[in-house]
Amino acid sequence: MVAKKTIFSTPQDAEAAFYDAIERADLDALMAVWAEDEEIVCIQPGGPRMTGYANVREVWRRIFETGQRFVISMSQPVVLQGMLVTVHSLCEQVSLRGGSAEQTAPLVATNVYVRGAHGWRLLVHHASPAPPEAASENPKTLH
Amino acid sequence: MVAKKTIFSTPQDAEAAFYDAIERADLDALMAVWAEDEEIVCIQPGGPRMTGYANVREVWRRIFETGQRFVISMSQPVVLQGMLVTVHSLCEQVSLRGGSAEQTAPLVATNVYVRGAHGWRLLVHHASPAPPEAASENPKTLH
Numbered sequence: 284m285v286a287k288k289t290i291f292s293t294p295q296d297a298e299a300a301f302y303d304a305i306e307r308a309d310l311d312a313l314m315a316v317w318a319e320d321e322e323i324v325c326i327q328p329g330g331p332r333m334t335g336y337a338n339v340r341e342v343w344r345r346i347f348e349t350g351q352r353f354v355i356s357m358s359q360p361v362v363l364q365g366m367l368v369t370v371h372s373l374c375e376q377v378s379l380r381g382g383s384a385e386q387t388a389p390l391v392a393t394n395v396y397v398r399g400a401h402g403w404r405l406l407v408h409h410a411s412p413a414p415p416e417a418a419s420e421n422p423k424t425l426h
Numbered sequence: 427m428v429a430k431k432t433i434f435s436t437p438q439d440a441e442a443a444f445y446d447a448i449e450r451a452d453l454d455a456l457m458a459v460w461a462e463d464e465e466i467v468c469i470q471p472g473g474p475r476m477t478g479y480a481n482v483r484e485v486w487r488r489i490f491e492t493g494q495r496f497v498i499s500m501s502q503p504v505v506l507q508g509m510l511v512t513v514h515s516l517c518e519q520v521s522l523r524g525g526s527a528e529q530t531a532p533l534v535a536t537n538v539y540v541r542g543a544h545g546w547r548l549l550v551h552h553a554s555p556a557p558p559e560a561a562s563e564n565p566k567t568l569h
Contacts, residue, residue: 322504324515331557332517332534334504361465361477363549368511370538370550372467391475393536393552395513406506407513409536411554414474
């Protein structure tokens with residue numbers, strides 16, 4: 284379990300902790316990745332926009348409560364790395380643990396990280412459905 | 427028509443020009459809002475992730491070419507305003523011009539703006555479908 288005071292020295296560290304916590308359905312570890320002193324925003328695929336730490340925590344609690352466990356693979360990152368704000372654009376393949384290949388859903392995600400007193404934290408996670416054929420028409424990795 | 431060298435002195439100016447250009451189907455004005463020296467990212471609702479100026483221009487050209495014209499209203503902005511990077515989270519209602527109320531689609535959008543030599547420009551536009559009932563479960567305007 285990740286303690287509340289975990290310091291993520293890079294946005295990449297925060298992102299790795301975020302997806303690891305989702306795969307392990309570890310709510311405390313997941314919420315430790317989010318910024319606490321900003322208005323955080325979380326959009327699940329096809330879901331409503333959730334804002335605020337308590338609301339975001341509740342939506343993930345409900346997801347984990349279902350007992351479904353996810354396996355997420357990311358690809359084709361586009362990164363804008365700034366001094367205080369970093370944006371990651373990712374293509375994701377999300378599948379249920381033990382599920383068949385047909386149950387894999389392609390998503391696109393925009394993750395925004397901010398640097399504060401406790402290192403880099405997640406500010407915005409916006410994930411949405413992508414076409415099944417190709418999550419990205421023109422894959423590139425830059426920056 | 428907005429000239430290429432238009433300077434947007436705030437992210438809000440860039441955002442207003444962006445949605446105005448969509449409503450007028452003005453491709454040159456639309457593309458003038460995007461950053462040119464960064465790897466831009468554009469995700470249409472349910473569509474693939476497009477990266478790069480030329481690809482983003484082409485996807486909007488095709489949309490405008492259909493002849494459909496949109497009316498977009500934004501609400502419930504959540505803004506993280508930084509010195510060099512600003513993030514806007516918006517709820518959108520998009521309808522076809524002259525269309526009925528039933529043809530209105532609720533969306534959520536994440537727009538990332540960067541400040542460069544020519545003022546603020548759009549770096550990321552990520553729009554995706556939201557539930558019809560409420561685009562946001564907990565509307566707030568902060569910052």
